Amino acid sequence: xxxxxxxxxxxxxxxxxxxxxxxxxxxxxxQAGEPLPxxxxxxxxxxxxxxxxxxxxxxxxxxxxxxxxxxxxxxxxENHSPxxxxxxxxxxxxxxxxAIVQAHHLRVEEKEFLDLVKERLxxxxxxxxxxxxKAQE
Amino acid sequence: MSTxxxxxxxxxxxxxYGRTEAVNDLSLQVRRGQCYGFFGRNGAGKTTxxxxxxxxxxxxxGSVQVFGLDPVREExxxxxxxxYVPDYVAFYPWMTVRHVLDYLASFRPRWNRKTERELLGQFxxxxxxxxxxxxxxxxxxxxxxxxxxxxxxxxxxxxxTSGLDPIVRREFIQTVIGAYQEADPGNRTVFVSTHLISxxxxxxxxxxxxxxxxxxxxxxxxxxxxxxxxxxxxFAAAPPAVEFxxxxxxRREGRELELTVNGHSEEILxxxxxxxxxxxxxxxxxxxxxxxxxxx
Amino acid sequence: MNARLIKETRDLLPVFAGTLLxxxxxxxxxxxxxxxxxxxGVACVxxxxxxxxxxxxxxxxxxxxxxxxxxSVLWRDKMLVLGAxxxxxxxxxxxxxxxxxxxxxxxxxxVLLFLPLCAFCGAPFWTLSLRHGIGGMVAxxxxxxxxxxxxxxxxxxxxxxxxxxxxxxxxxxxxxxxALVYGLGYARFKRLEVVDKPxxxxxxxxxxxxxLVAPLTRVSARFQGPFATLLKKEFRLQQTSxxxxxxxxxxxxxxxxxxxxxxxxxxxxxxGDIGVYxxxxxxxxxxxxxxxxxxxxxxxxxxxxxxxxxKQWSAKMLVALSTALGLGLLLPTAMGLAGAALLGRLNPGxxxxxxxxxxxxxxxxxxxTSVAVYGASICGNTLRGILTAMVMVVAGCALTAWVxxxxxxxxxxxxxxxxxxxGPRHELANQVQAMVPVLLSLGLLLMVCVVQWFAxxxxxxxxxxxxxxxxxxxxxYGALGLLAxxxxxxxxxxxxxHGSG
Numbered sequence: 052x053x054x055x056x057x058x059x060x061x062x063x064x065x066x067x068x069x070x071x072x073x074x075x076x077x078x079x080x081x082q083a084g085e086p087l088p089x090x091x092x093x094x095x096x097x098x099x100x101x102x103x104x105x106x107x108x109x110x111x112x113x114x115x116x117x118x119x120x121x122x123x124x125x126x127x128x129e130n131h132s133p134x135x136x137x138x139x140x141x142x143x144x145x146x147x148x149x150a151i152v153q154a155h156h157l158r159v160e161e162k163e164f165l166d167l168v169k170e171r172l173x174x175x176x177x178x179x180x181x182x183x184x185k186a187q188e
Numbered sequence: 189m190s191t192x193x194x195x196x197x198x199x200x201x202x203x204x205y206g207r208t209e210a211v212n213d214l215s216l217q218v219r220r221g222q223c224y225g226f227f228g229r230n231g232a233g234k235t236t237x238x239x240x241x242x243x244x245x246x247x248x249x250g251s252v253q254v255f256g257l258d259p260v261r262e263e264x265x266x267x268x269x270x271x272y273v274p275d276y277v278a279f280y281p282w283m284t285v286r287h288v289l290d291y292l293a294s295f296r297p298r299w300n301r302k303t304e305r306e307l308l309g310q311f312x313x314x315x316x317x318x319x320x321x322x323x324x325x326x327x328x329x330x331x332x333x334x335x336x337x338x339x340x341x342x343x344x345x346x347x348x349t350s351g352l353d354p355i356v357r358r359e360f361i362q363t364v365i366g367a368y369q370e371a372d373p374g375n376r377t378v379f380v381s382t383h384l385i386s387x388x389x390x391x392x393x394x395x396x397x398x399x400x401x402x403x404x405x406x407x408x409x410x411x412x413x414x415x416x417x418x419x420x421x422x423f424a425a426a427p428p429a430v431e432f433x434x435x436x437x438x439r440r441e442g443r444e445l446e447l448t449v450n451g452h453s454e455e456i457l458x459x460x461x462x463x464x465x466x467x468x469x470x471x472x473x474x475x476x477x478x479x480x481x482x483x484x
Numbered sequence: 485m486n487a488r489l490i491k492e493t494r495d496l497l498p499v500f501a502g503t504l505l506x507x508x509x510x511x512x513x514x515x516x517x518x519x520x521x522x523x524x525g526v527a528c529v530x531x532x533x534x535x536x537x538x539x540x541x542x543x544x545x546x547x548x549x550x551x552x553x554x555x556s557v558l559w560r561d562k563m564l565v566l567g568a569x570x571x572x573x574x575x576x577x578x579x580x581x582x583x584x585x586x587x588x589x590x591x592x593x594x595v596l597l598f599l600p601l602c603a604f605c606g607a608p609f610w611t612l613s614l615r616h617g618i619g620g621m622v623a624x625x626x627x628x629x630x631x632x633x634x635x636x637x638x639x640x641x642x643x644x645x646x647x648x649x650x651x652x653x654x655x656x657x658x659x660x661x662x663a664l665v666y667g668l669g670y671a672r673f674k675r676l677e678v679v680d681k682p683x684x685x686x687x688x689x690x691x692x693x694x695x696l697v698a699p700l701t702r703v704s705a706r707f708q709g710p711f712a713t714l715l716k717k718e719f720r721l722q723q724t725s726x727x728x729x730x731x732x733x734x735x736x737x738x739x740x741x742x743x744x745x746x747x748x749x750x751x752x753x754x755x756g757d758i759g760v761y762x763x764x765x766x767x768x769x770x771x772x773x774x775x776x777x778x779x780x781x782x783x784x785x786x787x788x789x790x791x792x793x794x795k796q797w798s799a800k801m802l803v804a805l806s807t808a809l810g811l812g813l814l815l816p817t818a819m820g821l822a823g824a825a826l827l828g829r830l831n832p833g834x835x836x837x838x839x840x841x842x843x844x845x846x847x848x849x850x851x852x853t854s855v856a857v858y859g860a861s862i863c864g865n866t867l868r869g870i871l872t873a874m875v876m877v878v879a880g881c882a883l884t885a886w887v888x889x890x891x892x893x894x895x896x897x898x899x900x901x902x903x904x905x906x907g908p909r910h911e912l913a914n915q916v917q918a919m920v921p922v923l924l925s926l927g928l929l930l931m932v933c934v935v936q937w938f939a940x941x942x943x944x945x946x947x948x949x950x951x952x953x954x955x956x957x958x959x960x961y962g963a964l965g966l967l968a969x970x971x972x973x974x975x976x977x978x979x980x981x982h983g984s985g
Contacts, residue, residue: 058389061417061472063410091370095362099390100223101369156457156468205679242550244678267552274550278543282494294487295551 052081052088056097064099068107073116076127079182087117087125192256195220195342195377196241201250203236210236212401213250218394220341221374225388225395225409226381227479233401234381235275238346241379242272254342268297271335275347277327279319285330286315292334303367304337311359325356332360336368343368345380349387357387365391385476392475397482405482409475416473416481419447419456421465428463432456436481448473448481488558492535492565499534500569502871503527504576506878511580513882520577521595522760527573528600529621530871532607535566537617541779541865545678555674563604570600594651598658602628605662609669612676617867618724626731631661633738640742710791711799718803721776725769729811732761733819740823758816765812766849770856771869773804774943778864784946793944801857801936808853809846840921847928852877854935858960861942862953880964887968895976923974927967934963 054071056064075081087093090108094101108125111117117125154164196218203211211233218224228234239245240252243259243266252259259266279288285308293299308315311329313322322330328348335343343364349357369376382388395412397405407415421427427445432438435456437448445465449456453470460468473481507523539545548558574596603624610627611620632654639650707716735757742750777783787793855876860869938956942948948956 056390058413058474059472061414063414064390065410091366094365094369097390098358098361098365100393101365101373102221102223102393103390105373156461156470239678244546244549246675246677264552264554267550272546272550274546276543276546278547280491280495280542280544283491291487291491292551295553 054093054097056099065103065107065110068097068104069110069114069116072107072111076116078178079186081127083127083129085127086123087127089124193219194253195222195255196224196379197251197253197256198237198240199251199253201237201240201252202248203233203240203245204248205236209401211240211398214398214401214403216396216403216406218377218379220377222393223378223391224380225385225392225475226379226398227383227385227395227475228381228398229483230383232398234398235346237398238272238344238379238381241344242267242270269340270342270344271338271340272344273328273331273335273346273348275350277324277331279327279330281318281320283319284316285313285319285322288319288330289334289337292338296338298339300337300339303339303371304333307333307336307363307367310363325352328352328360329356329363332363336363339371341375342377342379345378345382347382348380349382349384357384361387361391385479386474389475395475397479399483405478412475412478413472415451415453416478417449417453418471418473418477419449419453419460420467420469420471421445421447421460421463422467423463423465427465430459430463432459437484450481488561489565492561495538496531496534496565496569499530499868499871500572502868502875503530503573505875506871507573507577508580509878509882511577513885520581521599524573524577524596525599525603525625526874528570528603529607529624530867531569531573532566532603532624533611533617533621534867535562536608536611537620537867540611540615541617545676549676549678555676556670559670559673562608567604570604574600594655598628598655601662602658605666605669609665609672612669612672617865621867622728622731627665628658628661631657711795714791714796714799715803718773718799719807722769722772722803722807724772725765725807725811728761728765728768729815732757732765732816736819758820762812762816763852766808766852767856767870767873768866769804769808769812770853771860771866771873773800773860774857774939775860775864775866775869778860779866787944787946797940797943804857805850805853809849812853813845813849838918838921840918840925843925844921844928847925847932851928851932851935854932854939855880858935858939858942858956861939862948876960880961883961883964884968887965888972891969891972891976895972895979898976898980919975919978923971927971930967931960931964934960 052072052075054068054075056067058064060067062070072081072087081087087108088096090101090104094104097104108117108119112119112125116128118128119125151164159167194217196216198214198216201211201214202209214233214237216224216226226234226237236245240247241254241259243263246260254266255269257266283291289304307329311326311333313326313330313333319327319330332348345364349360352360364378368378378391380388380391389409392409394408395406396403405412422444424443426443427440432447434452435447435449439446443466445460447456457468457470503523503526507520507527510519510523539548549555577596606627607620607624610623611617614620614623635650635654635657644650736754739750739753739757742753774783777786786796789796852873856870856873859872859876860866863869863872938960942956
């Protein structure tokens with residue numbers, strides 16, 4: 052799993068780690084039951100504060116994305132989230148809001164925006180299919 | 189162990205040398221377990237402040253407290269809880285690497301031989317080599333080893349990586365994260381003064397920018413990165429001469445307008461939208477760019 | 485505690501070895517108690533000043549003072565090792581003196597006791613206050629010296645004689661001074677602030693300096709060009725020598741004023757003043773010219789500038805040698821003559837020394853300066869350069885004395901066998917007398933060339949290895965030995981030929 056940080060994104064560092072772990076889980080780079088890198092080596096590799104990585108992992112654990120097994124490390128949980136549906140909806144709604152604001156700034160019209168959403172959903176499904184095909188090989 | 193929340197507390201510190209005021213009314217606080225960055229131009233007063241923490245210089249007025257103790261009055265108690273890596277690392281010319289480490293160990297009640305062995309191997313330092321024959325990077329590594337193996341609660345670094353090659357710089361930071369922080373995560377404080385801000389960007393929790401002996405800006409790193417933004421707008425024709433008093437810096441070039449803002453980004457974006465630009469982008473700033481923007 | 489004491493001892497070891505050599509070797513060869521005391525004085529002051537001066541020079545003060553150890557313990561460690569070194573030096577001198585001269589007077593005991601004591605108590609304070617190695621040492625010597633001088637002066641003005649009572653007062657005052665300055669030094673160390681600037685220069689306050697130097701600047705502004713700039717820079721470097729000359733002049737003038745009242749005391753002071761000055765001045769001028777730039781870390785940079793290394797070296801040597809000659813030899817001579825003329829003691833019939841003998845003195849001064857230059861070129865440090873030069877001079881004199889002794893004995897044996905008869909005595913004496921200075925000056929000139937050559941090669945290659953230094957020293961002393969062998973042989977052969985002719 053490759054995590055790359057962007058200090059120009061304006062996002063807190065630990066959130067970037069959280070998001071990238073989540074993205075890795077969603078794209079299949081990290082599979083259920085796979086171990087995450089330990090805190091110290093990850094912090095050394097990214098050259099960020101060890102406590103930031105610890106905070107990110109704590110957040111991930113709080114969100115139910117990973118679980119810590121004592122003595123063995125952190126592992127990615129199975130893909131069903133324990134959150135209630137409305138909580139999950141709310142989290143996705145936040146992301147959609149951010150995208151809408153960005154579209155507004157960049158003068159992307161509503162119709163164009165919805166077309167774009169469809170396009171990206173199709174692309175995401177394509178990637179998933181490709182990964183499943185590969186996993187079956 | 190005291191329950192003092194702050195590892196370092198500086199209150200209205202003033203230090204005069206002759207007639208120059210190196211430090212003039214500086215205040216900052218470093219909580220335990222934080223990685224605190226101390227940024228400033230050359231000659232801004234960083235080294236003077238650090239020396240006041242160690243009783244290498246005495247404050248003219250104001251107070252300095254390390255773990256709640258006064259470095260002037262309780263010198264040994266303060267120094268027993270911290271380790272210092274100076275900007276100019278010099279050892280006695282006849283000492284070998286082993287001698288230096290044993291010499292530094294003789295002052296400390298706790299000395300981690302295991303960490304010492306690991307770091308010697310990691311840095312590939314030869315025990316029997318003369319300290320004066322080491323390159324600058326190796327001398328800094330040796331000084332860092334001497335500081336970390338003593339297992340202090342506070343690590344004070346003064347311009348630790350200036351003049352070092354990129355590989356040694358990375359290893360330095362990795363050692364601070366790994367060998368130092370990992371041993372006791374909540375209780376290991378790092379106070380680093382540097383002007384190579386991009387190197388330490390990931391490490392820093394909170395920072396203070398010192399300019400002309402005064403604290404120009406004190407912020408948490410994440411907050412700073414979210415508040416400071418660079419907004420670029422391109423117009424079809426030359427932009428109207430509208431003022432942006434809330435922006436820190438405005439730059440006009442032909443049809444383009446570039447604003448550096450600290451907070452207030454929403455209002456400014458709205459006003460720019462109203463002017464009908466061709467393109468409008470927002471970009472957050474790295475700590476180094478924030479440093480430059482804050483001091484211009 | 486052991487690691488710290490070991491470090492302090494190791495730090496002081498090279499200087500201690502040098503000073504021990506300086507004390508012991510002349511005693512073994514010449515048994516001169518006066519020189520022994522002088523050497524002990526030098527040793528004490530250098531040791532005491534190095535104790536803290538080394539920390540400044542190595543720039544390890546930050547490292548030392550940021551360790552979790554009370555400053556009182558650091559002070560105690562340094563003073564312990566320094567005290568041991570001083571006691572060892574005194575003991576060495578006493579042993580040497582006892583071997584040759586079983587009896588020493590009370591005044592000598594006093595000197596032997598007070599020299600190390602004043603150095604021990606005073607030098608740390610002065611070094612820490614002035615933050616300058618040599619300056620601290622000069623002050624450490626001048627301070628008790630001025631106390632004694634003031635006391636004697638007061639005694640003079642009151643018209644009293646030098647009595648035992650006066651001695652007692654002197655002793656008490658000195659003890660008081662020692663206690664005071666030790667306490668002050670300790671207090672200063674406890675409150676020492678590490679400013680971490682590079683080594684300071686020993687200089688007058690800036691305003692006084694500009695006033696004194698103003699006429700010179702106006703004159704020198706007319707000379708431009710790279711060589712002239714180099715010369716100006718070199719003269720600026722030598723300002724410590726000029727300061728020392730100033731001190732010498734002050735003492736000489738003070739002694740001169742005393743000649744009316746107490747001619748014997750005045751002559752004694754003047755003699756000591758001139759003696760020390762004439763010996764020390766060339767060494768300081770020579771060492772400063774090379775070592776100060778090394779100490780400031782500028783030597784390498786200078787070698788990268790456009791003027792060739794040879795040009796820079798010529799400028800340096802020109803200034804160093806002329807300063808040593810002018811200030812170290814010509815000035816005292818002129819002053820001596822002027823003083824004698826003022827007192828009306830100058831006899832018109834005093835024979836002026838023959839040219840060859842004057843030449844010997846001049847070249848001797850040049851040799852001293854060159855040895856100091858060489859000493860400074862192998863150490864990086866003015867003080868150690870001077871010390872090395874002193875040790876080298878003493879070793880050289882010892883070697884020469886031994887070889888000449890051997891040759892003279894051999895020649896005497898040959899003469900005793902009676903293979904030749906003597907010609908008229910006074911004719912022989914005149915011939916020999918004419919030859920000796922000429923040969924001596926030639927020999928000295930050769931030595932100057934050899935030493936200068938090696939110093940120049942060290943300057944150019946900047947960091948001579950231990951092996952090359954060893955080879956150089958071997959070459960220098962080899963040449964010296966050959967000369968010491970050759971010159972008496974030539975004289976003996978001349979005697980032979982003259983005798984048999």
